[in-house]
Amino acid sequence: NAGVTQTPKFQVLKTGQSMTLQCAQDMNHEYMSWYRQDPGMGLRLIHYSVGAGITDQGEVPNGYNVSRSTTEDFPLRLLSAAPSQTSVYFCASRPRTGGANVLTFGAGSRLTVL
Amino acid sequence: SQQGEEDPQALSIQEGENATMNCSYKTSINNLQWYRQNSGRGLVHLILIRSNEREKHSGRLRVTLDTSKKSSSLLITASRAADTASYFCASGGGGSNYKLTFGKGTLLTVNP
Numbered sequence: 001n002a003g004v005t006q007t008p009k010f011q012v013l014k015t016g017q018s019m020t021l022q023c024a025q026d027m028n029h030e031y032m033s034w035y036r037q038d039p040g041m042g043l044r045l046i047h048y049s050v051g052a053g054i055t056d057q058g059e060v061p062n063g064y065n066v067s068r069s070t071t072e073d074f075p076l077r078l079l080s081a082a083p084s085q086t087s088v089y090f091c092a093s094r095p096r097t098g099g100a101n102v103l104t105f106g107a108g109s110r111l112t113v114l
Numbered sequence: 115s116q117q118g119e120e121d122p123q124a125l126s127i128q129e130g131e132n133a134t135m136n137c138s139y140k141t142s143i144n145n146l147q148w149y150r151q152n153s154g155r156g157l158v159h160l161i162l163i164r165s166n167e168r169e170k171h172s173g174r175l176r177v178t179l180d181t182s183k184k185s186s187s188l189l190i191t192a193s194r195a196a197d198t199a200s201y202f203c204a205s206g207g208g209g210s211n212y213k214l215t216f217g218k219g220t221l222l223t224v225n226p
Binding site: 004033035040041042043044045048058090101102103104105106107108 | 155158214215216217219
C-alpha cells in the first residue's frame with residue numbers, strides 16, 4: 001500500500017515556465033488537497049477536491065490550477081512559475097465519510113523558481 | 115489566515131524530560147489534531163481530540179483541549195532523541211467541512 005505518492009521530489013524552474021506536480025493515492029480517498037509550506041508560515045491550503053470532477057479553492061489558490069478526472073490523481077499545475085512559488089508542496093488525502101478529517105500526506109515536492 | 119498558532123516556536127530539552135507545546139485557534143471547531151513532521155518529510159497524524167473531549171492519551175502523548183479558551187496542549191513525556199521534529203496543530207470543522215487549517219508549528223529538539 002503506497003499511500004500518497006508525489007512526483008517529482010525536487011524541481012527547479014525558471015520564471016515563466018510551467019509544470020505539473022503529480023499526486024496519486026491508492027486508498028480510494030475521495031478528498032484530496034494541496035498545501036504549500038513556507039518557513040514561518042506553516043501549511044497553507046491551495047486547492048482541494050471532494051471527488052472526481054469537483055475542485056475548490058483554498059486559502060492561496062492564485063497561480064495554481066487543479067483538476068480531478070479520477071479518484072486516484074490530483075495534479076497541481078503552475079502555468080507561469082514565479083519566484084514567490086518557491087516552496088515545498090504537500091498533497092494530502094482522506095476518506096470523504098467515516099471518521100474525522102485525518103489527513104494522509106505525501107512526502108512532499110520541493111520546488112525552486114529562479 | 116492561519117487558525118492554529120503554536121507556542122513556543124522552538125523548544126530544546128534533554129532526553130527524558132517532558133515537552134509541552136500549546137496551540138490556540140480562533141473559531142469553533144469539531145476537532146483538533148496534532149501532526150508531526152520529521153525534517154524533509156511529510157506530516158504524520160499523531161492524535162485527534164474532539165470538541166466534546168477535554169483530555170486524550172496515546173502512549174507518551176497527552177492532549178488537552180479547552181474550548182472556552184480555544185486552546186490545546188500536547189505533552190510528550192519521557193522524550194527521546196527520536197522525538198526531534200516539528201509539531202503542528204490543525205483544526206477543522208469536520209463533517210462536510212473538509213478544510214483543515216494548520217498552525218505554524220513548534221520545532222522540538224531533544225538532546226541526547
